[in-house]
Amino acid sequence: MESNTKKVTSVWAKVLIYTALILGAVVMLFPFIFMLLTSLKTYAESISVPPKIFPEVAQFKNYKTAMEMAPFDVYFKNTVISSVGNTILTLFVTIFAAFSFTRYKFYGSNVIFTLLLATMMVPGEMLIIQNYQTVSAFGWIDTFQGLIIPYIANVFYIFLLRQYFMQIPEQLYKAAKIDGCSDWKYLWKIMIPNTISAIVTIAILNFIASWNAFLWPLLITNNDKMRVLTIGLTHFTNESGSQVHLQMAAATIIIIPVAIIYLFLQKYIISGVTRGGLKG
Amino acid sequence: MKNKTNLSNATKTTIKQNFLGYLYLLPTLVITLIFVVYPLIMSFRMGFYERYNYYTDEGSGFGLATFKFVLTDPNFQKALMNTFLIVVIAVPVSMIIALAIALLLNSGIKASKFFQAIYFLPYVTSVIAIGIVWSWLFHSDFGYINQFLGMFGVDPIQWLNDPKMAIWALIIFNIWSGLAFKIVIFLSGLQNIDPQYYKAAQIDGTPKWKVFTRITLPLLSPTVFFLTITSVIASFKVYNEVFALFGGKPGPANSCMTVVYYIYDMFYGSSQVHKAAAASIILFIIILIITGIQMLLSKKLVHYK
Numbered sequence: 001m002e003s004n005t006k007k008v009t010s011v012w013a014k015v016l017i018y019t020a021l022i023l024g025a026v027v028m029l030f031p032f033i034f035m036l037l038t039s040l041k042t043y044a045e046s047i048s049v050p051p052k053i054f055p056e057v058a059q060f061k062n063y064k065t066a067m068e069m070a071p072f073d074v075y076f077k078n079t080v081i082s083s084v085g086n087t088i089l090t091l092f093v094t095i096f097a098a099f100s101f102t103r104y105k106f107y108g109s110n111v112i113f114t115l116l117l118a119t120m121m122v123p124g125e126m127l128i129i130q131n132y133q134t135v136s137a138f139g140w141i142d143t144f145q146g147l148i149i150p151y152i153a154n155v156f157y158i159f160l161l162r163q164y165f166m167q168i169p170e171q172l173y174k175a176a177k178i179d180g181c182s183d184w185k186y187l188w189k190i191m192i193p194n195t196i197s198a199i200v201t202i203a204i205l206n207f208i209a210s211w212n213a214f215l216w217p218l219l220i221t222n223n224d225k226m227r228v229l230t231i232g233l234t235h236f237t238n239e240s241g242s243q244v245h246l247q248m249a250a251a252t253i254i255i256i257p258v259a260i261i262y263l264f265l266q267k268y269i270i271s272g273v274t275r276g277g278l279k280g
Numbered sequence: 281m282k283n284k285t286n287l288s289n290a291t292k293t294t295i296k297q298n299f300l301g302y303l304y305l306l307p308t309l310v311i312t313l314i315f316v317v318y319p320l321i322m323s324f325r326m327g328f329y330e331r332y333n334y335y336t337d338e339g340s341g342f343g344l345a346t347f348k349f350v351l352t353d354p355n356f357q358k359a360l361m362n363t364f365l366i367v368v369i370a371v372p373v374s375m376i377i378a379l380a381i382a383l384l385l386n387s388g389i390k391a392s393k394f395f396q397a398i399y400f401l402p403y404v405t406s407v408i409a410i411g412i413v414w415s416w417l418f419h420s421d422f423g424y425i426n427q428f429l430g431m432f433g434v435d436p437i438q439w440l441n442d443p444k445m446a447i448w449a450l451i452i453f454n455i456w457s458g459l460a461f462k463i464v465i466f467l468s469g470l471q472n473i474d475p476q477y478y479k480a481a482q483i484d485g486t487p488k489w490k491v492f493t494r495i496t497l498p499l500l501s502p503t504v505f506f507l508t509i510t511s512v513i514a515s516f517k518v519y520n521e522v523f524a525l526f527g528g529k530p531g532p533a534n535s536c537m538t539v540v541y542y543i544y545d546m547f548y549g550s551s552q553v554h555k556a557a558a559a560s561i562i563l564f565i566i567i568l569i570i571t572g573i574q575m576l577l578s579k580k581l582v583h584y585k
Contacts, residue, residue, distance in 0.1 A: 017384050024381055025398045031413045047422045097308040106301030119316050121571050125540045126560035129547055130319030153311035212406040214520050230408045237412050238527055244416050251409040262404045274468040
């Protein structure tokens with residue numbers, strides 16, 4: 001890192017770099033700032049020309065009005081249940097699969113692993129056509145099972161955790177065996193505590209992806225009581241027409257929880273993304 | 281006698297290894313078979329039917345007619361054309377901006393972590409929510425973009441209503457929303473370059489521009505390559521952006537049709553499920569080809585350390 005600090009020599013270079021980065025940051029943040037400020041404006045302020053950047057008096061009642069027009073509390077609850085439920089189940093499935101591939105030598109394990117990796121190339125959009133039919137046949141339309149179950153086996157997470165599991169020295173397993181420790185206990189007492197940061201990363205990435213999910217919930221929820229936030233927001237936007245200040249309040253409700261998680265757990269998110277991403 | 285027990289112990293271990301291995305893998309196998317393998321096979325079956333009733337799962341006429349229909353459908357061709365525009369405009373533009381920002385973030389300034397946190401925010405936030413925000417920024421009468429351009433004497437642009445302009449609104453939004461991921465990946469690529477190379481260049485007094493073209497860029501080529509491939513694949517899958525920007529429509533006069541939007545529209549909008557399946561098979565084949573190119577080229581062209 002010493003060489004890095006030496007790279008910037010002149011004060012002018014620093015001024016230029018900071019100016020460019022601040023300009024860039026303004027462009028990146030602007031939609032978020034616009035959203036927050038507009039959510040606190042009156043309708044007249046939100047559509048004024050020339051624009052009024054700041055509201056005269058912060059209209060917190062916009063949030064209340066939006067929630068009276070559409071059941072955002074229900075959407076919020078549904079989103080929390082499906083994201084948390086999905087994340088917990090995904091963690092179990094991922095941990096078991098990664099454990100299976102690292103701990104046991106079973107017939108066909110290499111072939112199965114390769115085939116699983118190959119499924120990552122299949123676009124998810126291709127699968128929804130039949131999955132919709134399958135989920136209907138199970139009677140899972142408008143249910144949490146329908147929202148959660150099809151997405152609890154994520155090959156990328158299994159691949160990622162397997163790599164962490166493989167780094168745990170074999171001697172630990174042998175020592176545990178001598179002490180009379182079962183495989184099940186070994187998984188919970190040694191493997192998981194030693195890879196906890198990778199598991200936390202997977203949990204956060206999965207939670208965020210699940211929170212923001214759109215196409216699948218759009219297909220399988222018809223009942224307003226089962227809608228999640230992303231779907232509720234698009235319906236609300238269509239129904240509320242030009243009420244931009246209310247729509248921005250609703251958009252803020254979706255974005256704030258994830259933004260808070262991001263603020264505190266950024267380190268895990270970025271480390272996970274640089275290892276292969278959340279969406280790929 | 282001793283040999284016999286050894287053998288049975290070994291068999292016992294093998295059985296135990298197989299049993300436990302499959303037991304732990306069972307949830308993954310069950311879910312993958314039901315929700316990935318089965319629908320994959322069924323999509324192929326549906327795509328090859330000429331006529332198909334989704335509700336009764338009855339089809340007739342097995343052949344390539346549905347593929348022919350999709351490939352000659354003006355909407356699908358529009359989708360391919362739009363994808364092409366995104367690939368040749370949005371992808372390179374956002375790559376160049378992202379690389380520039382990553383270089384600045386990696387120049388040893390103190391607030392680098394702070395800026396990195398800001399630049400990455402759009403990656404974790406809902407595309408739907410922020411897309412609706414952008415649809416208001418693009419509003420022709422009181423959107424901030426037109427008001428800003430108005431300061432330079434530009435007449436209001438019908439970003440979301442003019443079929444010719446709508447694709448540009450989508451491309452601008454796509455560039456913005458794609459930056460976060462690319463910046464983080466470029467930055468991690470830059471941080472992986474061995475500082476020894478820069479020290480050597482410094483001792484030799486190599487000019488900065490040459491350091492960039494001779495050291496940074498070649499050593500960064502695996503990252504550039506990875507980002508190109510993932511961005512091209514993502515360009516075929518643009519969907520949420522369109523839905524949010526145009527309120528659940530593929531733009532004015534279908535001008536922002538994309539491949540995944542076409543699939544969704546055929547499936548859910550017009551219940552022509554076999555056509556949706558055929559289009560999704562075409563998408564799958566395109567992704568296979570791109571991934572194949574990636575595997576071939578990554579061995580040959582890319583300059584690894």
